[in-house]
Amino acid sequence: MTALVLDDVSHNFGSRVALDHLTLTVRPGRVTALIGLNGAGKTTALRALTGRLRPTRGTARILGHNPADLPGDVAARFGHVVESPLVYPELTVTENLCCAARLHGQPGRATARGASAAVGRMGLGPWRHALARTLSMGNRQRLGIACATLHRPTALILDEPTSALDPQGVVLVRELVRELADDGAAVLVSSHHLDEVARIADEIVVLHAGRDVGRLEPGGTDLEQRFFAMVLAADSNSAKTRTADMEYRA
Numbered sequence: 347m348t349a350l351v352l353d354d355v356s357h358n359f360g361s362r363v364a365l366d367h368l369t370l371t372v373r374p375g376r377v378t379a380l381i382g383l384n385g386a387g388k389t390t391a392l393r394a395l396t397g398r399l400r401p402t403r404g405t406a407r408i409l410g411h412n413p414a415d416l417p418g419d420v421a422a423r424f425g426h427v428v429e430s431p432l433v434y435p436e437l438t439v440t441e442n443l444c445c446a447a448r449l450h451g452q453p454g455r456a457t458a459r460g461a462s463a464a465v466g467r468m469g470l471g472p473w474r475h476a477l478a479r480t481l482s483m484g485n486r487q488r489l490g491i492a493c494a495t496l497h498r499p500t501a502l503i504l505d506e507p508t509s510a511l512d513p514q515g516v517v518l519v520r521e522l523v524r525e526l527a528d529d530g531a532a533v534l535v536s537s538h539h540l541d542e543v544a545r546i547a548d549e550i551v552v553l554h555a556g557r558d559v560g561r562l563e564p565g566g567t568d569l570e571q572r573f574f575a576m577v578l579a580a581d582s583n584s585a586k587t588r589t590a591d592m593e594y595r596a
């Protein structure tokens with residue numbers, strides 16, 4: 347089964363087109379990266395996929411279910427960080443992790459052990475008793491990712507997971523994502539960072555002006571050049587279509 351699906355999804359904010367007939371699938375064991383310029387539609391796509399936004403048209407599916415109405419056993423196999431991390435500012439790092447474990451259906455006796463493992467894994471040891479609201483932005487991002495993954499989800503969505511991280515955090519997240527995918531998880535990440543994406547993704551989808559404008563092979567050289575060539579070609583095709591449309595109407 348395809349674990350994550352956007353099927354012909356479009357979304358407008360007023361007259362602004364944020365997503366334009368986007369179809370995207372992520373299979374188990376794969377890491378798919380969504381890349382694009384600022385405003386390309388990446389977060390809107392992930393919000394539609396996590397049920398935080400009802401798209402103007404099209405459907406989203408997580409493990410075969412409507413993301414706005416996930417059954418408990420399916421929610422327990424899903425993890426995500428989209429926009430802000432799902433952490434409680436008035437709880438400590440360890441309390442947040444225990445809470446996330448319980449919310450994802452982990453048995454009570456396993457939560458302390460799982461939280462402690464996640465603290466170590468994400469390098470949060472010195473802050474294990476700190477309130478989440480006192481953490482630096484990068485450590486808050488580490489905690490959000492730890493909360494979204496300590497139950498080892500089979501479907502995972504991460505929006506800009508390394509945006510605030512130092513080089514050590516980037517490596518930790520890369521290893522975690524790869525490990526989950528190698529264990530069979532379907533992972534969708536959004537990013538602007540082509541180098542980072544090339545290291546973790548099996549497939550790179552280029553989003554531009556809300557549209558899927560092509561795929562990039564993660565390996566090989568000149569990723570940046572190939573990305574810009576794809577974006578420029580999409581702009582040029584749109585301009586030609588607009589001109590043809592105006593000539594037809596005239």
Ligand SMILES: Nc1ncnc2c1ncn2[C@@H]1O[C@H](COP(=O)(O)OP(=O)(O)OP(=O)(O)O)[C@@H](O)[C@H]1O
Pocket residue numbers: 359362363364382383384385386387388389390391538
């Ligand atoms: N709540 C909103 N109201 C109005 N317009 C919005 C809203 N959210 C997003 N948009 C618009 O939708 C388009 C896509 O935005 P989105 O945040 O999905 O892009 P993005 O690729 O995630 O950008 P970035 O890389 O800058 O985070 C943009 O033109 C943006 O201005």
